[in-house]
Amino acid sequence: MKPSLLELLRCPDCYGSLALRTRERVDAEVISGTIHCSGCGARFPVVNGVPRFVSGDAYTEAFSLEWNLHRTTQLDRVTGQSDSEDRLRRTLAVPLEELKGKLVLDVGCGTGRFADVVLRHGGRVFGVDLSFAVEAAQANLGWHPDMHVVQADIFRLPLRTDEFDLVYSLGVLHHTPDCRRAFAELPKHVKPGGRVVITVYAASNKVYIASTTFWRRFTTRIPKRMLYRLMHVAVPLYYVYRMPGLYHLGMAVFPINMDRRWRWRVLDTFDCYAPTYQSYHTYPEVFRWFEEEGLTDIRVNEPAVTVSGRK
Ligand SMILES: C[S@@+](CC[C@H](N)C(=O)[O-])C[C@H]1O[C@@H](n2cnc3c(N)ncnc32)[C@H](O)[C@@H]1O
Known part of the structure; x- marks a missing residue:
């Protein structure tokens, strides 16, 4: 540090x-x-x-494993591609160019794939995560003078309030035991006039949710390393699901990630079946959370469900 x-x-x-x-x-x-x-x-x-403000990774064992096995899979500066930058550009309500000189809090930073983008645009980033993904984030970005990595729980953040220009939490809150309560922690750390941005899983695809919920009853009980190995057996289904007429049937019976890159498929399929907690939400529901926390200038964005608001 x-x-x-x-x-x-x-x-x-x-x-x-x-x-x-x-x-x-x-x-x-x-x-x-x-x-x-x-x-x-x-x-x-x-x-x-x-700095460690928790005694262990609590319920996030799956993330400790996946982000250390996939430390650089989604890191633009290593892949030479722009997946993370493109996603952050779509997600944030401000152009990335405006991040220059801004103080940014990345809650549930994982390997730091989005922190990396903010750093490349001149922001100063505080990446917080409960899991041992912080080892990966520190190895990836700890060398950068404007990067700070902290292991802490969103429900007990060791940070000053009213401080950050931007607080974002992408793909994180739905993996906590209480998504709404976790969200309520974020606006506290934004300074007046700053923005909060979140992305949570969408509740729109009922078939996908029913199917993954069914399978997760079993998969969340399998030891994580064994489940990770099983993902290598599951993701070749990609080639079956791409056959004419089989996509919707396959995705209804056993959904997998359909990225063309197999390491992304393994990672994101594991990410669906391994985490202890997973919840799904709608735009109106998340919009209401922003209103209830007194945020203004609330905007809905992509990918679903992304919402941002000003303090
Ligand atoms: C699906 S990953 C997303 C990581 C990163 N935002 C990304 O998009 O690559 C969810 C992350 O949230 C973290 N997380 C879950 N519960 C948390 C909590 N209570 N406090 C802080 N981080 C948490 C996990 O450890 C994991 O790294």
């Missing part, structure tokens, strides 16, 4: 200010040490350059 991160950190228990005791340092980066709260005396370790 960079010592400058401390300015934005607050104790997740009492909101007290924090002090850092460094044990090991490489250049400007603190590799290990302890963060102390001056208010309540709580201590939080810094391990492998990442």
Whole structure:
């Protein structure tokens, strides 16, 4: 971690200010040490350059596995493609060029695929994740002077309130035990005039939801590594589903990701069948959440369900 991160950190228990005791340092980066709260005396370790405000990855074991096995699969700067940039451009209500110099909070950052895009457009990013995906994010982007990675829970964020120009959480809230309550944590950290943007799973495709819900009763109980191996057996169904007349039938019986790149198919099919929590939502429902939190200038966007609002 960079010592400058401390300015934005607050104790997740009492909101007290924090002090850092460094044990090991490489250049400007603190590799290990302890963060102390001056208010309540709580201590939080810094391990492998990442401050840890949780004692483990709780219910996010699947993400700890998938993002470390697929550390760079979706990272534009490694793939040389622009999937993440294109997706972020469609998702945010502001042009990416406007991110220059902005303070951005990426909640549930995973490997940092979107943080990477923000950094390339001159933003300063705080990536938070509950899982050990933070190891992947730190390896991918921790070297960047404007990147800060923190392991923490959205329900107990160790960050100053009213601080960020932009807070986004893409593909995350529906994987928490309470999507609505998780959403309520985000506006607190946006400064007045800043924006909150979220993407959650859409409740529109009833057949897909019924089928994945059925299979998830079994798949979520399979040890994660075994399930990951099974995905390699499942994703060749791609070639079957592409045969004339078989797509809709196949996707109704056993949905898989249909990306043409097999590593993306394995990753996104695992991402559907492995996580402990998964919920689905509608545009009117999410729009109402924004209204209830007092946000204004609410806009609906793509991919479904993406909504943004101003504080
Ligand atoms: C599907 S991944 C999306 C990652 C990233 N936003 C992306 O689109 O590549 C969901 C992420 O949310 C994280 N997550 C789930 N519950 C969380 C919580 N309570 N607090 C912080 N992160 C959480 C998971 O660990 C996982 O990395």
